[in-house]
Amino acid sequence: MTAQDRDEIGISSTNASEANLPETEKRVRMRELRAWVVAIAIVLIVAAAAFVAVRSIQNTTQEVLQPIQLGSDSLRTQVALLLNPTPTIIADPVSIIHEIRSLARLETIQYSVEKVITAETAQGLFKPFFGDRLLLVAHGVVIAGVDLDKLKPEDMQLDNGVLIVRLPEAEIFVATLDNDKSYVYDRDTGLFTRGDINLETRARQAAEEEIQRSAIEDGILDLAQVNAESYLSRLLMDLGYADVIFEPVGDPAP
Numbered sequence: 488m489t490a491q492d493r494d495e496i497g498i499s500s501t502n503a504s505e506a507n508l509p510e511t512e513k514r515v516r517m518r519e520l521r522a523w524v525v526a527i528a529i530v531l532i533v534a535a536a537a538f539v540a541v542r543s544i545q546n547t548t549q550e551v552l553q554p555i556q557l558g559s560d561s562l563r564t565q566v567a568l569l570l571n572p573t574p575t576i577i578a579d580p581v582s583i584i585h586e587i588r589s590l591a592r593l594e595t596i597q598y599s600v601e602k603v604i605t606a607e608t609a610q611g612l613f614k615p616f617f618g619d620r621l622l623l624v625a626h627g628v629v630i631a632g633v634d635l636d637k638l639k640p641e642d643m644q645l646d647n648g649v650l651i652v653r654l655p656e657a658e659i660f661v662a663t664l665d666n667d668k669s670y671v672y673d674r675d676t677g678l679f680t681r682g683d684i685n686l687e688t689r690a691r692q693a694a695e696e697e698i699q700r701s702a703i704e705d706g707i708l709d710l711a712q713v714n715a716e717s718y719l720s721r722l723l724m725d726l727g728y729a730d731v732i733f734e735p736v737g738d739p740a741p
Contacts, residue, residue, distance in 0.1 A: 591636040592660055595714035598629040598702040599665075603672075606690035608683050618677045619686055625694035626668035629702040630661040631711035642736075648729040653736050654719070657711035662699035664691055 607620035637655040644651045669691070676682040720731045 589636075590634075592632055592634050593715055593718070594630050594632040594660060595657070595718065596631050596707060596711045598631075598705070598707055600627050600629060600698040600701055601625065602627065602694055602697050602701065604690050604694045604697065606686050606693070608686060618675070619682045620676075621674040621686060621690060622672045623687070623690045623694060624670055624672050625691070625698065626665045627695060627698035628661065628663060628665060629659060629699055629707060631657055631659050631702075631707045633657050633711070633715040645728075650723055650728045650731045651734060652719070652723075652731060653734045654712075654716060656736060657708045657715060659699060659703070659708070662695055662702070664695055664698070669694070 602625045604623040604625055605620070606623065608618065610618050610620065633655055635655075638652075642653040671687060674682070716733045720733075723731045
């Protein structure tokens, strides 16, 4: 074999290797791609399994803890009812009527009054131990007018078509608290006392007196008298009297 033949054989081998190289790279790349796909699939499978396991553990834990939570909620409800009980009010079905009386009252004005009342006991040296103090926000109603039952026949005189009336003086008919709006704003008791059970009652009684006094000082009786005279004057003139004159009760009859 000549040198030229050997050179031709070497060149042929090199060309064959160069021709086979791309196929080898393709196979390597395909193997790498398959490896990545398998790895990603394994990761997804592991993640899915972990998710299912976590959800299963959560559901199991919730099922186990649910009776405990229900028991805890029930216990909290019972404690709340114990510490803040809802009062049960039962009215006696028997009612006793002591008196029935006919009225002829002409209500001519109503006041709505708010008053803040402070009631306290044992506010001296031992106040921190035995004191009791409450603040009552009182809403009350005062109604005034004229009691027509006190109007007698001799209190009305007719003179030339003019009716002269000695109308009774206005008076307070109602002075009471509105229990729906009145409330105890604050109460402070000493360390060694449960409080005076009658303190709020006395505060409410004082509130009624103060509400009535405030209305009187504001002139409720004068307004009630004016309103009564105005109303009766229109009524009597509609009945045919030419004029109506009102005189104080103390004046002698004409």
